[in-house]
Each structure stands twice: as structure tokens, then as C-alpha cells.
Amino acid sequence: MHGKPFLEYLLVMLRAQGFERVLLLLGYLPEVVQDYFGDGSRWGIKIAYSITPVEDETGRRIKRAEHLLDECFFLLYCDNYWPMQMDKMWQRFLETKAPAMLTIYSNKDGYTKDTLRMDAERFVDVYDKTRQAPGLKGVEISYGIFKKEVVALLPPENISFEETLYPVLSKQKKLAGFVTDHRYYSVGSHQRLALTEAFLARRLLLILDRDGVLNRKPSRANYVRSWNEFEWLPGSKEALVLLRNAGFRVIVMSNQAGVARGAMTEPDLLNIHRRMVRETFLAGGNIEAIYYCPHNWDEGCECRKPKPGMLFQAQRDFNLDLSRTLFIGDDERDAQAADAAGCLSLLVSEQKTLLEVVRELINKQKNINE
Numbered sequence: 001m002h003g004k005p006f007l008e009y010l011l012v013m014l015r016a017q018g019f020e021r022v023l024l025l026l027g028y029l030p031e032v033v034q035d036y037f038g039d040g041s042r043w044g045i046k047i048a049y050s051i052t053p054v055e056d057e058t059g060r061r062i063k064r065a066e067h068l069l070d071e072c073f074f075l076l077y078c079d080n081y082w083p084m085q086m087d088k089m090w091q092r093f094l095e096t097k098a099p100a101m102l103t104i105y106s107n108k109d110g111y112t113k114d115t116l117r118m119d120a121e122r123f124v125d126v127y128d129k130t131r132q133a134p135g136l137k138g139v140e141i142s143y144g145i146f147k148k149e150v151v152a153l154l155p156p157e158n159i160s161f162e163e164t165l166y167p168v169l170s171k172q173k174k175l176a177g178f179v180t181d182h183r184y185y186s187v188g189s190h191q192r193l194a195l196t197e198a199f200l201a202r203r204l205l206l207i208l209d210r211d212g213v214l215n216r217k218p219s220r221a222n223y224v225r226s227w228n229e230f231e232w233l234p235g236s237k238e239a240l241v242l243l244r245n246a247g248f249r250v251i252v253m254s255n256q257a258g259v260a261r262g263a264m265t266e267p268d269l270l271n272i273h274r275r276m277v278r279e280t281f282l283a284g285g286n287i288e289a290i291y292y293c294p295h296n297w298d299e300g301c302e303c304r305k306p307k308p309g310m311l312f313q314a315q316r317d318f319n320l321d322l323s324r325t326l327f328i329g330d331d332e333r334d335a336q337a338a339d340a341a342g343c344l345s346l347l348v349s350e351q352k353t354l355l356e357v358v359r360e361l362i363n364k365q366k367n368i369n370e
Contacts, residue, residue, distance in 0.1 A: 235355030240285030
């Protein structure tokens with residue numbers, strides 16, 4: 001992918017998340033992997049290897065490497081990339097007091113076929129790799145934390161790790177779940193290679209709130225109801241031009257409860273956005289997409305910030321890595337939504353405008369490229 005082995009992306013992410021040691025369980029052409037990665041020093045991580053026959057399933061590979069495992073270890077299959085948040089995962093793992101925890105993609109978008117079902121406490125109560133059991137909702141993406149004690153449950157035969165272990169643990173309520181709405185990317189099937197390649201291209205993209213960032217924010221419980229009430233903040237159009245010239249894509253994300261509250265209609269809102277996009281274009285900038293939540297404060301939707309629904313929708317639409325994407329807002333709810341999505345965030349104010357932030361961001365990006 002883009003001139004690098006897929007495994008390299010995983011190792012770089014692990015190092016960034018604080019991991020210092022990795023054990024690679026190899027079977028097929030192990031010398032190819034060893035020749036490329038060596039001891040891992042080039043990536044600032046220590047790599048050890050356990051090599052077993054090519055026909056070994058993961059269960060047997062782990063069993064044969066049992067003496068090399070820590071008392072608590074992180075197991076990652078090397079065909080999936082998901083931007084992990086180890087601090088949140090570890091906190092959840094400690095809270096559950098379970099010997100095992102799986103990372104589970106919610107699969108609300110039907111990205112793949114569900115493989116499990118969770119109870120109200122988000123423990124896995126059914127795991128079915130055949131995907132035939134009723135009521136399945138969510139898919140295990142092979143990012144798991146395990147206590148070494150669970151390895152003792154594995155028989156010596158050549159068995160599938162997940163098909164053997166997960167059903168046993170789930171029946172005993174010892175298999176916790178960490179649920180994410182952030183899509184994972186895979187090289188495990190030809191059908192997903194194009195999506196994965198687009199994701200790992202990591203094109204520069206910035207997410208902006210609207211009111212208070214691009215235009216003057218109305219007083220509380222009031223709304224920009226028409227284009228006549230839309231007032232660009234000083235420097236905001238210039239910031240959009242600078243972003244386009246620097247190669248950044250821009251999308252806008254905004255709560256607009258005025259629609260549900262009857263202050264304006266949805267066509268009114270869309271007309272404002274059309275005019276905003278047009279003026280941006282005429283100035284030399286570009287806004288690629290606008291996401292908005294039209295719901296009232298108490299409707300319980302998933303898209304109204306501080307909930308992260310709009311961020312996850314944009315993630316899927318643009319194949320974003322939210323852990324590398326910056327969301328610029330002006331309100332604490334923007335920061336809360338970003339944190340819930342694992343997204344970077346920054347708030348503008350009268351003291352630090354969007355234009356100032358964008359100039360700093362572009363200079364930083366230039367330094368990285370140099």
C-alpha cells in the first residue's frame with residue numbers, strides 16, 4: 001500500500017500507541033518478513049519472532065508461543081487496520097475485570113456480516129463465525145486484550161483461536177466488548193483493497209464547525225435563518241483559500257436545531273449552504289461536503305454534537321482516519337464530539353481565529369514535508 005507493506009502501517013501505529021515490543025507469529029515465507037523488519041529498531045520497536053509450520057492455525061501458533069507471552073497481551077491479526085485508542089481500550093478492559101476483551105465494530109452501516117451479539121453490559125454473549133445465529137449485531141475485528149490465563153483453555157490440537165476460545169468465554173461472561181463506530185480497513189479480501197488504499201493515502205482533510213468558526217454565531221437559541229443573516233467572520237474566507245492552496249480538503253459539520261424548532265425550513269438551510277459554498281469557491285476556496293443535524297436538542301439522535309454521529313458518517317464517506325483528522329470548532333460540544341470519535345480537535349475564539357489556526361497548521365505541514 002503506497003510503497004509500504006501493510007504490516008508496517010500496523011507496527012507504526014502500535015509504536016505511536018506506546019507499545020515497545022511486538023511478537024510476530026509467522027508461518028508462510030517468514031524470511032520475507034524477517035528480512036524486511038529485522039529487529040524493529042528502524043521503527044523504534046523491538047520485534048521478536050515465533051515461526052511454526054505454515055498449516056498452523058492461530059490457536060496453535062499462540063499455544064506454541066505461550067512461553068513468550070506477557071501475563072496480559074494484546075493480540076492483533078495483521079490483515080485489519082483500525083485506528084486504535086489504547087488508553088480508552090485499556091480503561092474499559094480494567095473496568096470489566098474480564099480476562100479477555102474484543103474490539104467490536106458496531107457495523108451500523110452493514111459494512112460486513114455480523115459475527116456476535118452483546119448483552120446490555122456490552123459483554124459478548126454469542127459468538128458465531130458462521131454468522132448464522134439470530135440477533136447478531138457487530139463484528140469482531142481482531143484487536144483484543146487477553147490475560148495469559150485464557151491460553152490454558154486452548155487444546156494442543158491445530159485449532160482456530162477465536163472459534164475455540166470465544167464461545168467458551170462468552171458462555172461464562174468473561175468476554176468483554178469495546179465497541180467502535182469507526183470503520184476498520186482490511187487486506188483480507190480483494191473487494192476491500194481499493195477502500196483500504198484510499199484510507200491509507202491519508203489525504204489532508206480538515207473538518208470545520210460552521211457558526212462561530214466560519215460565520216458570526218447568533219445568540220443562544222437563535223439561528224442563521226437566511227442568507228441575509230449569514231455574516232462571514234473576518235479572515236474565514238481567506239483561511240479556506242489557504243487550505244485549498246495547501247492541498248487540504250474541507251468539510252463542514254454543524255448542529256442546526258432551528259429546523260426542528262421551526263425557525264427555518266430545511267430548504268432554507270440548504271440555500272444558505274449553497275450560497276456559502278458558492279462564495280467560498282468564488283474566493284478561491286472549496287468546501288467538499290456539509291453535514292448538519294436538523295434535530296431538536298431532546299430528540300436523542302446520534303448526529304447532534306456532542307454525539308459523534310456526523311464525524312463517523314464523514315469518516316465512512318471520505319475513508320478518514322479520525323485519529324489523524326483535525327476538527328476545528330468553537331464550542332465545548334465540538335471538542336466532546338471529537339473526543340468521542342477519537343478525532344483531534346481545536347477550538348477557535350476571538351483571541352485565536354480560524355485564519356491564525358490555519359496559518360499555523362499549514363506551516364506545520366510544510367515543516368513535516370521538508
